Amino acid sequence: MKHAALSLDYFALAKEAKALNTSGAAKVIRVALLADCATQHLAEITRAIAARNNVQAEVYEGNYDGVDLEILDPNSALYVLNPQYVVILLSSEKLKAHLYASHDRRGFADETIGRLENLWTAFRAQSQATIIQCTFVLPSERAFGNYELKVAESVGSIFTEINYRLAIKARASKNVLLNDVDFLAASVGRTQWFDARMWNMAKTPCRLEHVPLLAQSLLDTVLAASGMFTKCVVLDLDNTLWGGVIGDDGLEGIALGEFDEGEAFVAFQTFIRELKRRGIILAVVSKNEHAAAVLPFREHPHMVLKEEDISVFVANWDNKADNIRLVQKTLNIGFDSLVFLDDNPFERNIVRQFLPDVVVPDLPEDPSLYLETLAGLNLFETASFSEADLQRADQYREEAQRELTKTHFTNINEYLTSLGMEIRLERFNAFNLPRIAQLIQRSNQFNLMTRRYGEAACEAMMSDPSVAPLTVKLADKFGDYGLISVVLLKDAGSDIEIDEYLMSCRVLQRGVESFTMNTIFSYAARQGAKRVTGHYLPTKKNDMVKGFFKSFGFEKIADGEGGASQWALAVDAYQPREIFMTPVANEL
Amino acid sequence: MEKSEIESRLTPIFRDVFNDDALVVTEGMTATEVPTWDSLSNINMIIAVEKAFGVKFSIKDVRNLKNVGELLDLIKRKAP
Numbered sequence: 001m002k003h004a005a006l007s008l009d010y011f012a013l014a015k016e017a018k019a020l021n022t023s024g025a026a027k028v029i030r031v032a033l034l035a036d037c038a039t040q041h042l043a044e045i046t047r048a049i050a051a052r053n054n055v056q057a058e059v060y061e062g063n064y065d066g067v068d069l070e071i072l073d074p075n076s077a078l079y080v081l082n083p084q085y086v087v088i089l090l091s092s093e094k095l096k097a098h099l100y101a102s103h104d105r106r107g108f109a110d111e112t113i114g115r116l117e118n119l120w121t122a123f124r125a126q127s128q129a130t131i132i133q134c135t136f137v138l139p140s141e142r143a144f145g146n147y148e149l150k151v152a153e154s155v156g157s158i159f160t161e162i163n164y165r166l167a168i169k170a171r172a173s174k175n176v177l178l179n180d181v182d183f184l185a186a187s188v189g190r191t192q193w194f195d196a197r198m199w200n201m202a203k204t205p206c207r208l209e210h211v212p213l214l215a216q217s218l219l220d221t222v223l224a225a226s227g228m229f230t231k232c233v234v235l236d237l238d239n240t241l242w243g244g245v246i247g248d249d250g251l252e253g254i255a256l257g258e259f260d261e262g263e264a265f266v267a268f269q270t271f272i273r274e275l276k277r278r279g280i281i282l283a284v285v286s287k288n289e290h291a292a293a294v295l296p297f298r299e300h301p302h303m304v305l306k307e308e309d310i311s312v313f314v315a316n317w318d319n320k321a322d323n324i325r326l327v328q329k330t331l332n333i334g335f336d337s338l339v340f341l342d343d344n345p346f347e348r349n350i351v352r353q354f355l356p357d358v359v360v361p362d363l364p365e366d367p368s369l370y371l372e373t374l375a376g377l378n379l380f381e382t383a384s385f386s387e388a389d390l391q392r393a394d395q396y397r398e399e400a401q402r403e404l405t406k407t408h409f410t411n412i413n414e415y416l417t418s419l420g421m422e423i424r425l426e427r428f429n430a431f432n433l434p435r436i437a438q439l440i441q442r443s444n445q446f447n448l449m450t451r452r453y454g455e456a457a458c459e460a461m462m463s464d465p466s467v468a469p470l471t472v473k474l475a476d477k478f479g480d481y482g483l484i485s486v487v488l489l490k491d492a493g494s495d496i497e498i499d500e501y502l503m504s505c506r507v508l509q510r511g512v513e514s515f516t517m518n519t520i521f522s523y524a525a526r527q528g529a530k531r532v533t534g535h536y537l538p539t540k541k542n543d544m545v546k547g548f549f550k551s552f553g554f555e556k557i558a559d560g561e562g563g564a565s566q567w568a569l570a571v572d573a574y575q576p577r578e579i580f581m582t583p584v585a586n587e588l
Numbered sequence: 589m590e591k592s593e594i595e596s597r598l599t600p601i602f603r604d605v606f607n608d609d610a611l612v613v614t615e616g617m618t619a620t621e622v623p624t625w626d627s628l629s630n631i632n633m634i635i636a637v638e639k640a641f642g643v644k645f646s647i648k649d650v651r652n653l654k655n656v657g658e659l660l661d662l663i664k665r666k667a668p
Contacts, residue, residue, distance in 0.1 A: 011604065011636060015604060015607070040628045041631075041632075197647055198635075208631070208635050
């Protein structure tokens with residue numbers, strides 16, 4: 001579900017529940033809560049969480065401890081209300097009490113399973129609705145300590161047996177789904193889950209602060225059963241599926257393998273592959289050259305996901321909102337059934353802004369925590385599983401090959417303006433030299449000449465009057481990107497020559513290049529230069545900038561060896577580009 | 589902690605829990621005076637107070653409360 005468990009504060013939700021207005025809700029669901037514990041808090045919170053998801057939940061609460069009567073009596077209020085979903089929530093306290101009172105411990109699991117199966121059958125005879133049967137929370141107290149499970153008649157053993165057999169029976173019952181309340185309790189800690197004082201005073205099934213978790217879990221099941229579930233996961237590549245940037249770091253340079261971050265990425269990919277196996281379609285949307293993006297899938301020994309696991313593979317330099325639209329159109333599924341996973345907050349926010357229905361969870365900085373973050377959100381609920389799910393990805397993959405066409409819709413300018421970007425164009429200084437040298441060594445893709453000047457050469461430029469050695473820094477409302485571009489300008493007679501131009505790919509498509517080029521040309525004009533010139537020197541990795549000069553209106557004036565080219569543009573012929581950032585420093 | 593301080597910290601909690609922005613906590617106040625103070629919101633109030641003041645009440649503590657004044661005394665006694 002879209003709302004993170006962390007935002008599920010009990011008191012905030014209880015307050016929201018009092019002022020609900022769901023008249024315009026996209027969906028109405030009718031749920032009955034049948035329980036042998038108090039359900040008022042749960043009902044209230046369920047309504048509030050449903051409303052946050054634009055769903056109006058009409059919650060009917062059965063009589064306290066009246067589960068069997070409501071179901072077995074065909075004239076009960078339950079059948080008059082005709083709900084779509086019936087939750088059966090039975091407390092461990094009551095089950096325990098029955099067990100302690102039982103004279104036949106060996107037969108107790110049989111008896112309990114028989115009772116529930118009988119209820120399911122009786123209900124099916126009266127109603128088409130779906131039963132959501134909750135599992136029992138294992139008690140924390142153990143009369144035998146660790147020996148508990150060695151004894152078939154211990155409370156722990158009997159509870160475990162009942163939960164297990166409940167699952168087996170549910171697999172064979174078409175009208176029964178399970179809600180694993182014992183899993184919820186275990187995930188917060190069973191001793192934290194249950195509050196004996198609250199049970200004794202008010203018969204609440206768990207601590208009040210965990211009621212939202214229970215409500216959300218029930219709603220996850222209900223919404224999945226009514227067709228609201230994740231169908232496709234859209235994946236970023238660099239720093240999401242592996243550590244580092246494939247286009248810059250190369251096959252050997254990315255972190256993916258048997259220890260440290262590499263191991264975290266392997267674990268993450270393994271879970272993603274498991275999602276594919278259970279019928280979730282995988283798509284890739286990555287800012288990369290296609291050839292670089294597919295390389296790890298084809299050749300990296302530790303890559304878990306293979307190319308054939310990905311139904312739609314989009315690697316280009318377009319904005320991700322457009323690319324996700326392309327995925328959505330190709331697969332022909334709703335935006336609200338897409339989950340987008342990307343380590344980069346800029347990309348997440350652009351997708352949230354332009355495609356508000358897409359589920360975009362925040363990922364933590366450490367890839368080791370990706371899985372636990374996703375686990376907390378329970379984004380992959382389903383109400384069915386069949387053979388067809390196993391083959392779905394392949395079917396979509398074949399269709400996607402035919403459908404994939406490029407489209408552009410997003411008006412990015414307004415978004416860029418809203419980022420509040422601040423840019424600083426500064427001359428080299430001693431303080432920055434290590435970072436400058438590092439960027440010069442590491443940038444492979446957005447690098448026009450790839451001259452690889454060392455730190456000493458950079459230092460020498462600082463005192464060379466014929467060179468303007470420049471750095472660009474960028475910050476926006478999401479954070480400071482630091483020093484992200486290096487540009488070297490040289491006086492060359494009546495020309496200003498761009499001797500080196502490189503930029504980090506993290507800040508593509510913000511208009512940083514436009515700002516820089518505007519500034520270069522106004523500098524050239526002040527210097528009385530006639531033209532600005534520059535070279536494109538191709539390497540294996542800088543294909544993405546081969547059209548760079550042309551895009552600013554430069555004319556090719558010479559071809560060199562190996563695809564190299566020289567470009568020039570008259571200073572008075574340059575058309576300044578629109579920019580969406582505030583220059584806070586300009587030392588040119 | 590002074591009773592007056594407890595009282596002023598209780599007011600916003602009560603306003604939230606009993607959904608009444610005009611409510612002002614007084615020592616003599618009882619559940620019957622607040623229309624939205626039922627068994628459900630009573631539990632909410634107890635838990636909210638425990639959380640806000642970092643205290644834990646026993647069942648006996650809760651059952652013995654006759655009015656807000658006694659709640660003030662209880663918090664004063666238990667608060668760290």
